[in-house]
Amino acid sequence: MSRAPVDLTAAEVTRVVRAVLVPLVAQGAIVRRPRMTAWAERRQSDREVRRVLTALRDRYDGAPLALRAGTRRLAVVTTADDVRRLLEGTPEPFSAATKEKRGALAHFQPRGVLVSDRDGRRRRRPLNEEALDAGHAVHEDATAFVAAVERAAGELERTVQAARGLDAGAFLRVWWRLVLEVTFGEDAREDRRLVGVLSALRRDGNWSWFRPRRPWLLAELERRVARHTASAPPTSLAGRARDADPDEAPGQVPHWLFAFDAAGATTLRALAVAAARPRVRDRLVDExxxxxxxGEGTVALLPYGRACVLEAVRLWPTTLAVLRDSTRETRWGDVTVPPGTGFVVVSSFFHRDPARLEHADGFAPEAWLDGRADDDWSLVPFSGGPASCPGRNVVLLVASHLLARLAGLGLAVERGQHLAADPLPCTVDHLGLRFVVRTAAAIVGGDRPGYGGTGPGSARPPRRGGLR
Ligand code: HEM
Structure with a gap:
């Protein structure tokens, strides 16, 4: 049973805004700003999120925390039951197309299902589920996707050999080729301009309504997406969507490209844990x-690899907050909350709640293997309910196959001592991760910084400060 929201005092509002909203906006909800993610890691900003929200949850006994941000009335929920109510109650009376999301996503995906009205959602959600084969752990076109993964793994292996290591920038260059291939087929792999235009529009999206639209850039994005979609093989995501609904398909693709960025971040973080923990690494390779x-014809489900990816996105969620807007009056305890109220589920608070999870700060893929984590409404890296992520299985397939292949490259991660044992750091900046080829010294020395700023594609000087 939901409790009535409590109005926070001015001091509490300030605390929530400082701990939760400022880091979220500063890092960029739509595309991360590298300097800000480095800053968030140095501050371990998610630890403060947890501290502030845990104190308020305990103080108000699990009631939603009501506050005003400008003209907006927001309610930050603090119990798994309320998370469930919001997500199961989507799209009515809790719409996923919130004011902030409509403002942000209109810059590059005005027809995406996530920001669609009820009628649009009715057409577009089934199309997304069909193209992404949402109901199956192994996508019907998995053979083509894993062939793309193998190509990417080969490229990454050559990079590692040439540079004696790998940093996030070098990883992401190959990652985007993989994403383009899975989405549009092999011929689209080198369309770096598409990725650049999308990134520019996503940067605009970080400012939501506050940044004027750039219709000419959106038109270029849509032209490129339409061209690739028209020529995409039926075994690619866009080809499959086009064959199901040629009119709606191109409008859905920008979301997929955007969301694959989160999958890249998660793969990097999972790889960092594997590189720091021989037992994890060996099990991935063995699986x-x-x-x-x-060459065996069928594509394997890699349960442990998938569980490692899920665990990485639990520990370091890429959707910093899941938002819902109420479409009509809703009843919370003995209070009626007006329509248009924004409800906020802060992922990092729920995902590491020691009151619910024994392994809150630990790396526990087994909780996904035995189904415990899937049954828990406080663990929502891919959201839940009727608007949950239809790309979840594609992500887990692509990321687990790439992760398992990279785990075999014998990499150590810089500053790996922070990842080698529990508790794990609350915030890990994936853009700052660097891997080196393992040497006896690195293993014995606990992965000391291996290539101080001169390593492969290293755009950044080595950073100081631990992860904790
Ligand atoms: C690690 C990677 C990913 C994570 C953690 C993730 C997470 C999420 C979350 C939390 C939502 C719900 C957002 C909300 O309710 O506001 C969502 C929605 C969605 N995701 Fe993902 N996602 C990932 C990758 C992908 C990929 C690669 C695709 C497509 C290829 C995809 C397709 C979608 C779509 C279409 C929606 C909107 C669903 C709807 O509104 O009905 N996602 N995702």
Whole structure:
């Protein structure tokens, strides 16, 4: 049973705004700003989120925390039951197309399902589910996707050999080729301009309504997406969507490209944990080896690899807050809350709540393997209910296969001592991760910084300060 929201005092509002909203906006909700993610890691900003929200949850006994931000009335929920109510109650009476999301996503995906009205959602949600084969752990076109993963893994291996290591920038360059191939087929792999235009529009999206639209840039994005979609093979995501609904398909694709960015971040973080923990790394490699490898005809489900990816996105959620707007009056305890109220689920608070999770700060893929985590409404890295992420299975497939292949490269992660044992740091800046080829010294020395600023594609000087 939901409790009535409590109005926070002015001091409490300030605390929530400082701990939760400022880091969220500063890092960029739509595309991360590298300097700000480095700053968030140095401050371990998610630890403060947790501290502030835990104190308020305890003080107000799990009631939603009501506050005003400008003209907006927001309610930050603090119990798993309320998370469930919001997500199961989507799209009515809790719409996923919130004011902030409509403002942000209109810059690059005005027809995406996430920001669609009820009629649009009715057409577009089934199309997304069909193209992404949402109901199946192994997508019907998985053979093509894993072939793309193998190509990417080969490129990354060559990079590692040439540079004796890998940093996030080098990883992401290959990642985007992989994303373009899975989305549009092999011919689109080198369309870097598409990724650049999308990134520019996503940067605009970080400012939501406050940044004027750039219709000419959106038109270029849409032209490129339409051209690739028209020529995409039926075994690609866009080809499959086009064959299901040629009119709606191109409007859905920008969301997929955008969301694959989160999958890249998660793969990097999972790889960092694997590189710091021999037991995790060996199990990933063994699972892939036991699956038969390439050329066997069918694509293997890699349960442990998937669980590692899920665990990485639990520990370091990429959707910093899941938002819902009420479409009509809703009843909370003995209070009626007006329509247009924004409800906020702060992922990092729920995902590491020691009151609910024994392994809150630990790396526990087994909780996904035995189904415990999936049954828990406080763990929502891919959201939940009727508007949950239809790309979840594609992400887990692509990321687990790439992760397992990279785990075999013998990498150590810089500053790996922070990841080698629990508790894990609250905030990890994926853009700052660097890997080096393991040497006896690195293993013995606990992965000391291996390539101080001169490593592969290293755009950044080595940073000081631990992860904790
Ligand atoms: C680690 C990677 C990803 C994570 C953590 C993730 C997470 C999420 C979350 C939390 C939502 C719900 C957002 C909300 O309710 O406001 C969502 C929605 C969505 N995601 Fe993902 N996502 C990922 C990757 C992908 C990919 C790669 C695709 C497509 C290829 C995808 C397709 C979608 C779509 C279409 C929606 C909107 C669903 C709807 O409104 O009905 N996602 N995702």
């Amino acid at each position: 892939l080896g036991a699956s038969g490898g390439p």
